[in-house]
Structures are given as C-alpha cells and as structure tokens.
Amino acid sequence: xxxxxxxxxxxxxxxxxxxxxGVSLTVAKGRIVGLLGPxxxxxxxxxxxxxGLLTPTGGELLIGGKxxxxxxxxxxxxxxxxxxxxxxxxxxxxxxFFADFYxxxxxxxxxxxxxxxxxxxxxxxxxxxxxxKEKVQLILVMSREASLYLLDEPIGGVDPAxxxxxxxxxxxxxxxxxxxxxxxxxxxxxxxxxxxxxFLSMGTVALTSTxxxxxxxxxxxxxxxxREVFKC
Amino acid sequence: xxxxxxxxxxxxxxxxxxxxxLLLFLFxxxxxxxxxxxxxxxxxxxxxxxxxxxxxxYVCIVVAIVVVTLVATIQRFYKNLLxxxxxxxxxxxxxxxxxxxxxxxxxxxxxxxxxxxSILSVFIxxxxxxxxxxxxxxxxxxxxAFGQFGAPMYLITGEAVVLVLVTLAASILNIYVSxxxxxxxxxxxxxxxxxxxxxxxxxxQFLFSxxxxxxxxxxxxRSFENWxxxxxxxxxxxxxxxxxxxxxxxxxxxxYYILKNKLNLE
Numbered sequence: 380x381x382x383x384x385x386x387x388x389x390x391x392x393x394x395x396x397x398x399x400x401g402v403s404l405t406v407a408k409g410r411i412v413g414l415l416g417p418x419x420x421x422x423x424x425x426x427x428x429x430x431g432l433l434t435p436t437g438g439e440l441l442i443g444g445k446x447x448x449x450x451x452x453x454x455x456x457x458x459x460x461x462x463x464x465x466x467x468x469x470x471x472x473x474x475x476f477f478a479d480f481y482x483x484x485x486x487x488x489x490x491x492x493x494x495x496x497x498x499x500x501x502x503x504x505x506x507x508x509x510x511x512k513e514k515v516q517l518i519l520v521m522s523r524e525a526s527l528y529l530l531d532e533p534i535g536g537v538d539p540a541x542x543x544x545x546x547x548x549x550x551x552x553x554x555x556x557x558x559x560x561x562x563x564x565x566x567x568x569x570x571x572x573x574x575x576x577x578f579l580s581m582g583t584v585a586l587t588s589t590x591x592x593x594x595x596x597x598x599x600x601x602x603x604x605x606r607e608v609f610k611c
Numbered sequence: 612x613x614x615x616x617x618x619x620x621x622x623x624x625x626x627x628x629x630x631x632x633l634l635l636f637l638f639x640x641x642x643x644x645x646x647x648x649x650x651x652x653x654x655x656x657x658x659x660x661x662x663x664x665x666x667x668x669y670v671c672i673v674v675a676i677v678v679v680t681l682v683a684t685i686q687r688f689y690k691n692l693l694x695x696x697x698x699x700x701x702x703x704x705x706x707x708x709x710x711x712x713x714x715x716x717x718x719x720x721x722x723x724x725x726x727x728x729s730i731l732s733v734f735i736x737x738x739x740x741x742x743x744x745x746x747x748x749x750x751x752x753x754x755x756a757f758g759q760f761g762a763p764m765y766l767i768t769g770e771a772v773v774l775v776l777v778t779l780a781a782s783i784l785n786i787y788v789s790x791x792x793x794x795x796x797x798x799x800x801x802x803x804x805x806x807x808x809x810x811x812x813x814x815x816q817f818l819f820s821x822x823x824x825x826x827x828x829x830x831x832x833r834s835f836e837n838w839x840x841x842x843x844x845x846x847x848x849x850x851x852x853x854x855x856x857x858x859x860x861x862x863x864x865x866x867y868y869i870l871k872n873k874l875n876l877e
Contacts, residue, residue: 394797432876452704463698480703
C-alpha cells in the first residue's frame with residue numbers, strides 16, 4: 380500500500396542552522412503516529428514542510444505520492460503550533476470559512492464539539508483565552524474528514540481534562556484509512572493512542588518503531604524509552 | 612475557489628473601509644451644512660469653533676482614507692499571507708494564482724472607491740452656483756469634443772480609462788513583488804521589501820532614462836513629426852498601456868514564482 384506521507388532524504392536548513400538533515404521516513408495509511416523529540420529537534424519543520432509552508436532545501440516530501448500543493452491540501456488537515464486564526468472573526472464565521480473551503484468539513488461535527496466544550500459560537504476569537512482558542516482550532520481541524528491529520532502540539536496549551544477529551548476526539552473522529560501524525564513532547568499523555576512512534580533528534584531520525592514493539596521487545600513504555608534515548 | 616477568497620477578502624477589508632466611507636459621508640454633509648449656514652460671515656454667526664472642528668475632522672478623515680487604503684493594500688498581502696495568518700491561507704486548497712488575484716482585485720476596488728468617494732466629497736463641498744456652471748460648461752465642451760471628433764475621442768477616452776486601471780494594478784503588483792522579494796531575505800523581511808521597492812523604482816528610472824537618451828540621440832522622435840495628432844495620442848497611450856501591462860506581468864509572475872517555490876513562513 381502506498382504510504383500517505385513519505386520523506387526521502389529531506390533536508391531543511393535555516394541561516395546558520397540545520398533543522399532537518401537527510402530525513403527518510405514513511406507514514407502508512409490508517410496509523411496514529413507520534414512524532415516525538417525534544418524542543419528544536421525538527422518536528423515543526425517537518426510538519427510545515429508537509430504543508431508546503433516551507434520549501435525543502437534538499438530531498439523530497441510526498442503526500443499520497445505528490446509534492447505538497449492544492450491537491451494535497453484538500454486531503455491534509457493541519458493544526459499549527461501557534462494561533463493562526465483571524466482575531467476579529469467569530470467562531471461561527473470560522474466554521475463557515477472552513478466549510479466553504481474544505482469539501483470534507485462537517486459543520487455538524489464542529490458545532491457538536493463546540494457545544495461539548497462549552498464554547499459559544501457567537502464569541503469573537505479575540506475574547507477567548509489562549510487555551511480556548513487552541514480548542515477552537517483543534518475542533519475546526521478535527522471536523523474534517525481528511526486522509527492525513529498533522530497535529531503540531533495539539534494538547535500543549537490545554538488543561539488535562541480537556542486533553543483527554545481532545546485525544547478521544549482525535550481517535551473517534553478519524554476514519555479507518557486516515558492517518559494522524561501528532562507532534563508533542565507530552566508523551567505519557569498521548570502514548571495510549573499511538574500505533575507508531577518516530578523519534579527525531581537534532582534533525583535526524585533517531586528511531587522508528589511500533590508502540591507494540593517497544594512494549595513487548597524492550598518491555599518499556601514510550602515515555603521511558605524517550606527519556607532513555609534523549610537523556611541529557 | 613477564487614469567488615470564495617474574494618468573499619472573505621471583501622469581508623476582511625470592508626469592515627475597515629465601510630465605516631470610514633460612512634464617516635466621510637457624515638462629515639461631508641455636516642461641513643456642507645455649516646458652509647451654507649455661514650455663507651461668508653463666519654465671525655458673525657457664532658459658529659466659528661464648530662465649523663473649524665468639523666473641517667479639521669473632515670480633513671483628517673480624507674487623509675485617513677488615503678493612508679488606510681495604502682496600508683490595507685500592504686497589510687492584506689503581507690500579514691494575511693506571509694505571517695501567522697499565512698498558516699491558514701496557504702493550507703487552503705487554493706492555487707497561488709487565486710491568492711494573488713483575489714488580493715489584487717480587492718485592493719484595486721478599494722483604491723478606486725476611496726479615490727472616487729474622496730473626489731465626490733470635495734465636489735459636494737465645493738458645489739456652489741458658480742462651480743456648477745463651470746462644471747456643466749466643462750462637461751458640455753467635453754461632449755462637444757466627442758461630437759466633433761467622433762470615434763478617435765471614444766478610443767482615447769477608452770484608452771485613458773484602461774491606462775488608469777492598468778497603472779493601478781501594476782502599482783499594487785509592484786508592492787506585492789517587493790514584499791515577496793523581501794520574503795527571500797531570511798531575517799530582515801520588512802527591510803528587504805522596502806529595499807526591493809526602491810531598487811525596482813531605481814532600475815525602472817534607469818531604463819527609462821536610457822531609452823529617452825537613445826530615442827533623442829537616434830532622432831527617433833523626429834520620425835513622428837508628420838503623424839496626425841490624434842493618431843499620435845492614440846498610439847502613445849497604447850504604447851503606455853502595453854509597457855505598464857508588461858511591467859505588471861513581470862511583477863505578477865515574480866510574486867507568483869516566489870510564493871509558489873520559495874515560501875518559508877516563520
């Protein structure tokens with residue numbers, strides 16, 4: 380089966396810094412993958428490259444066999460690590476915006492989740508707290524029926540109670556053939572929903588494995604292994 | 612998709628421009644009222660201070676419209692596409708052409724509206740029996756010219772309108788390509804954009820003066836001496852339109868190339 384995401388010798392440099400250095404990896408369809416690594420290991424850079432927000436310095440990255448472009452953007456749902464929505468728009472206006480541009484967006488799902496998290500659709504983004512803004516962003520991103528979800532730090536800014544709800548939302552919202560890539564360093568929180576892990580270290584792949592393998596063969600949790608691999 | 616982009620672009624900008632236009636309208640009416648009340652003897656009427664304040668506010672609004680139109684043209688392109696908001700815009704399943712075109716079209720519309728409304732408002736304030744007479748005489752002689760010269764006059768007017776529109780689009784694209792070039796400078800993007808803008812201006816000036824010198828020395832201008840004046844104006848305008856359109860096309864494809872192949876959002 381063709382992988383949904385593939386990197387071949389992918390390299391990205393910033394002035395005076397190498398963010399990714401010859402990364403080769405694949406993400407198969409229907410998997411939930413943890414993209415794990417310490418700060419500055421290249422997680423966000425990789426995800427931004429997959430969204431076409433950055434241009435590779437070398438190598439290539441393919442989404443469903445094609446370089447990022449209008450076609451790949453139809454099937455990729457991306458949650459950036461920052462707040463990127465227009466402050467002056469209301470939640471309702473943003474739902475309409477997403478529904479307008481993404482054919483796979485379900486308004487029903489979005490309003491359902493908003494209600495569950497007690498976010499009123501009439502409020503302007505400006506008036507919401509940072510955590511609530513992040514929840515709105517995640518709801519918008521997860522209300523799509525995409526083939527690939529790229530979630531950059533989806534639970535970084537929200538409280539532990541909402542974290543559980545969000546993780547549940549992620550696993551209950553994606554369909555069998557869809558893949559989810561979650562970048563985070565809050566490993567113990569996401570560990571239970573992951574199928575595979577990719578460890579990034581200073582712009583290179585330090586380890587790829589299924590979570591089952593880590594548990595069975597090494598007899599460790601992902602969190603323990605992470606602490607071992609990235610011991611300071 | 613272009614239609615949807617246009618819709619949101621108008622929404623995002625309309626919330627700034629429409630209140631400004633409304634203010635312009637209100638203060639035009641207010642000043643007109645004061646002017647007709649005072650009609651000559653301001654000192655005597657005791658309305659000196661309100662008249663002065665209303666006029667000051669009016670001038671401020673006109674200046675604000677000019678400034679906001681320029682700033683919005685820059686900000687909607689720079690902020691919406693190349694800062695955090697670009698994370699949203701560039702992950703939409705929309706082509707780069709649609710992005711540039713929607714911004715260009717909306718910026719052009721607001722620039723035209725701002726110009727038309729400002730001029731109209733000054734006309735309303737200036738309107739007096741004398742002024743109206745002069746205006747109607749001007750319009751009459753204009754219409755007369757149409758009757759006298761016929762087709763060439765229509766052609767020249769049409770060309771003038773096209774030239775204004777093409778120049779407007781090219782100026783906006785000049786700003787866009789400068790911002791896009793600035794984006795290539797990794798750390799000082801705003802400075803890069805400013806530098807690019809002045810450099811483009813400098814290069815154009817340079818090429819233009821080379822062309823003028825060559826044309827003068829080569830006696831090229833002499834060859835037009837026997838041309839009919841109407842034909843000369845017609846061809847001159849056509850040439851200006853073509854040159855401006857060519858510049859606009861260069862700016863457009865430069866912007867497109869950078870956004871398509873060199874995008875690196877922070």
